Amino acid sequence: MRIDVITIFPEYLSPLDLSLIGKARQDGLLTVAAHDLREFAHDRHRSVDDTPFGGGAGMVMKPEPWAEALDHVVAHPDRAEGQRPRLIVPGPGGRPFTQAMARDFAREPWLVFACGRYEGIDERVYEYSRADLGLEVSVVSLGDYVLNGGEVAVLAMVEAIARLLPGVIGNADSLLEESHEDGLLEYPLYTKPRVWRDRAVPDVLLSGNHAAIAAWRHEQRLARTAARRPDLLHPAQVTVDGGLDVDIRPAVPADVPELFTLTKACWVQEAMANQRLDIPPLEEPIGVLRASLDETHTWVARHGGRIVGSVRTAVRGDDLFVSRLMVAPDLQGRGLGRRLLRLAEDTAPDGTWTVSLIAGAGSSDNLRMYRKAGYRTAPGEPAIRGTVELVKRRRG
Known part of the structure; x- marks a missing residue:
């Protein structure tokens, strides 16, 4: 993974030379480069801030130094052809940083952190990053408080992200039962x-x-x-039809054996409904399922301590692809499948305009549920024989 940090205080990042993160850098598992924003300011004082339009206290970081700094970083000579980093801007007005977000960021090959100061960065920098540079921009808050700048947040987030990279923690099993x-x-x-x-x-x-x-x-x-x-505890506790209480959480590696068993049980039903056995969920080994946790967002639903349902999503351009929606055979028909589908749809990130999925042509109950939820058959022939491709346009 490569991480670039744009800041007016590059020396603030020196702790990243220490401990496991420093060792990961020495071992070539992680590259961290700091860029001084003032190098992209060309007046005699190398100023990066000015007074805000509309009045008010404080100063605002000017757009031009930021644009030049981002242009410089994005044009890094070692980048793969067409590769673009994900831009992360720490700020109290962003989404709260969580362990799930750390896992999401750890899947990215290249991250750029923009450390704001003063009252913040000119809003047009965000627009420029998205529209002109084609970057996915995430504004992230370390907590419900205000810091003097983004550097402290970057130190915390880089450590949380980098320790999830393969090889950084000597015993990967020690990550499985940690808090969050x-x-x-x-x-x-x-x-x-x-x-x-x-x-x-x-x-x-x-x-x-x-x-x-x-x-x-x-x-x-x-x-x-x-x-x-x-x-x-509270947000993950939901009740579906018949008073069935379920606890829905992001899947972790420790869930894989039980999730593997549930997958086989559910897709045997699909095989019977579609009169075919060559269905990927029935054929894939457990290692492929484990690897999918690093490539998708996967949730599991538990009832009485047992995994009784699951769903996973992956972003493909401007589409959110939903797959492996499953409910234990003995609990089907009680609304859990609809609840998991809504969860998947609600997690679609900004910039996605459609939600799509694939169902077996003979899975009449599933197709009925999807159509009630607003999905329609996609135009053209399906890419996989014996399936139906469905799509739903997101609102707003």
């Missing part, structure tokens, strides 16, 4: 000695019963999240 990886906080941790200042390690952790330990840790995660961050 599946919407919950991490369970309490203990090490030697067994008793310290009259405080003993919980007996269950010494039992050798791995099932009991896993259950205890899950209970602790729920309790800790409820006590410290109840907001993380």
Whole structure:
């Protein structure tokens, strides 16, 4: 991954030479380059700010130095033909930075961070970046507070993103149960000695019963999240037809074995409905499913601790492609499929104008649900024999 940072304080980024991020840079897993915005200001004072139109306190960063700096970075000689970076602008008016967003950014080969200062950057810089440079622009907030500039946020975000790159963390399994990886906080941790200042390690952790330990840790995660961050629990709890309570979260690698089993169960039904067995979900090995978590946004729905549904999406140009929408056979017909479909549609990023999906031509129940949701048959012949390609235009 390559990361470019445009700032008036390049020396602020020196901590990225330390610890695991510094080692990743030395090992060639990560390239970080800082660019001084003042190098693109040509007056004698190398000024990058001016007073705001309309009046008001503070200063606004001028558009021309930013345009020249972005032009310079985007024209980097090592970039692949036609490659464009994703532009991230830290700011209190952006979307909150989350672990899911860190995973999303970690899939990008090239990121550019624009560190604003003063009252912010002239709005036309965002328009120029999108329209003239063809960049996807994300304004991201580190939290509900205001900093003097974007550099602190960049340090935090780069560390959160870079540690997810393959090879940066020595033991990749240590990433699976961390706080926020599946919407919950991490369970309490203990090490030697067994008793310290009259405080003993919980007996269950010494039992050798791995099932009991896993259950205890899950209970602790729920309790800790409820006590410290109840907001993380509530948005994911939904109720569908018949009072079925489900918990919908982003999928994590630990979900793959159970998700693999659910996929086979659901697509056996599809094979019967379409009278064919050559269906990719039935043929793919578990490794392909695991790799898909890095290439798509995948959600799983749990009921009673069991994965009972899932859906995934991928952006293709200005279209959001929805796939692998599935519900456990014993819970079908209760509205969970419709709920997962709405979730997928609601996560479409700015700049996507349509949502599309593919269904088996013989899957009459699925086709009925999609048409009720506003999907229509796409023009032309489907690319895959025996399927129907459906598309829905997004509103607004």
